Amino acid sequence: MSVVIARNLTKKYGDFTAVDHINFEIEKGEIYGFLGPNGAGKTTTIKMLTGLTPITEGDAEIAGISINKNPREAKKKIGWISSEVIVDDELSAWENIEIQAKLLGVKDWKDRALDLLNYFGIKEFKDRKAGKFSTGMRKKLEVTMALLHSPEVIFMDEPTIGLDVNTRASLWNLIREVNRDYSVTILLTTHYMEEADALSNRISIINKGKIIATGTPDELKEKYGGDVIELEIKKDEIPIDKLDQIGKTIKKDGKITIRVSNAESVLLDVINTVGSNNIKSLKINKSSLDTVFLNLTGGSLEDNQEFNAKRFYAMLRRATR
Numbered sequence: 001m002s003v004v005i006a007r008n009l010t011k012k013y014g015d016f017t018a019v020d021h022i023n024f025e026i027e028k029g030e031i032y033g034f035l036g037p038n039g040a041g042k043t044t045t046i047k048m049l050t051g052l053t054p055i056t057e058g059d060a061e062i063a064g065i066s067i068n069k070n071p072r073e074a075k076k077k078i079g080w081i082s083s084e085v086i087v088d089d090e091l092s093a094w095e096n097i098e099i100q101a102k103l104l105g106v107k108d109w110k111d112r113a114l115d116l117l118n119y120f121g122i123k124e125f126k127d128r129k130a131g132k133f134s135t136g137m138r139k140k141l142e143v144t145m146a147l148l149h150s151p152e153v154i155f156m157d158e159p160t161i162g163l164d165v166n167t168r169a170s171l172w173n174l175i176r177e178v179n180r181d182y183s184v185t186i187l188l189t190t191h192y193m194e195e196a197d198a199l200s201n202r203i204s205i206i207n208k209g210k211i212i213a214t215g216t217p218d219e220l221k222e223k224y225g226g227d228v229i230e231l232e233i234k235k236d237e238i239p240i241d242k243l244d245q246i247g248k249t250i251k252k253d254g255k256i257t258i259r260v261s262n263a264e265s266v267l268l269d270v271i272n273t274v275g276s277n278n279i280k281s282l283k284i285n286k287s288s289l290d291t292v293f294l295n296l297t298g299g300s301l302e303d304n305q306e307f308n309a310k311r312f313y314a315m316l317r318r319a320t321r
């Protein structure tokens with residue numbers, strides 16, 4: 001059974017198409033990764049799915065309920081965790097939960113809240129101000145608040161952004177445990193390849209508003225993986241057709257990427273074809289989800305990042321907390 005279905009979901013801001021006729025289905029119990037660089041359209045997709053921004057074209061269903069036709073009912077099936085602050089530092093954990101319960105219209109929330117706090121090991125801190133929580137505890141509080149109304153699906157928008165490596169690892173475990181123990185479907189957006197790889201049963205790669213590939217991490221690596229040789233050259237005229245015989249070659253912004261099954265075994269061929277004097281830099285990327293993105297777009301995730309004020313302030317907030 002599909003818990004989330006997007007059909008030709010589209011968002012336009014004036015003439016600019018931020019999300020362009022995307023289609024995907026998330027099965028019950030899946031952790032589904034939405035992977036793409038900043039500005040790819042991940043947050044806009046989640047905002048449409050949560051009814052926070054109007055859908056320009058297409059529709060989506062949450063647990064069988066159309067967002068266009070019945071947004072209020074659809075919203076009840078969703079829990080949402082975003083990088084924007086949803087926890088009030090000045091209030092205790094319990095007060096934060098109480099406000100969330102009122103916002104969501106959950107009547108008998110106290111037992112559920114105590115169960116969740118107990119499950120996450122933060123029950124004894126329920127009367128402590130959220131501002132005094134560590135980042136890990138705060139994440140647990142956010143997840144408690146998102147699970148309070150027993151949603152069918154939780155949307156996590158860049159859940160580990162700005163977290164240190166250890167906190168990120170423990171949040172990954174927490175996401176897996178919540179998915180398993182509360183049978184909740186999870187859609188998470190990320191621009192971290194390793195995060196999508198480690199957590200997701202299936203992944204859609206989104207770039208410039210379009211889904212460019214969908215599959216399990218293994219399927220994507222199998223289909224679009226392979227090593228990638230990245231070259232920067234000094235002179236512009238190089239025999240692309242000859243490189244293409246070695247491996248699929250893309251030339252973009254002065255950079256050349258060549259997709260091969262084993263980089264080391266063709267390296268000499270590549271160097272001879274381009275001419276060693278003509279090489280400014282050469283890099284080998286062994287097969288991974290990173291190379292999947294590289295192979296699909298001809299650019300790395302980092303190259304594709306646009307400045308994102310929301311992300312910047314989220315990181316700043318965490319750093320100064």
Ligand SMILES: Nc1ncnc2c1ncn2[C@@H]1O[C@H](COP(=O)(O)OP(=O)(O)OP(=O)(O)O)[C@@H](O)[C@H]1O
Pocket residue numbers: 013016018036037038039040041042043044045158308310311
């Ligand atoms: N309110 C808006 N008005 C105009 N353009 C917008 C608006 N919101 C987003 N955009 C643009 O739509 C595109 C998609 O943005 P979106 O925030 O969905 O990307 P994203 O993949 O979620 O990236 P991030 O994770 O950095 O938020 C970007 O080019 C962004 O600048």
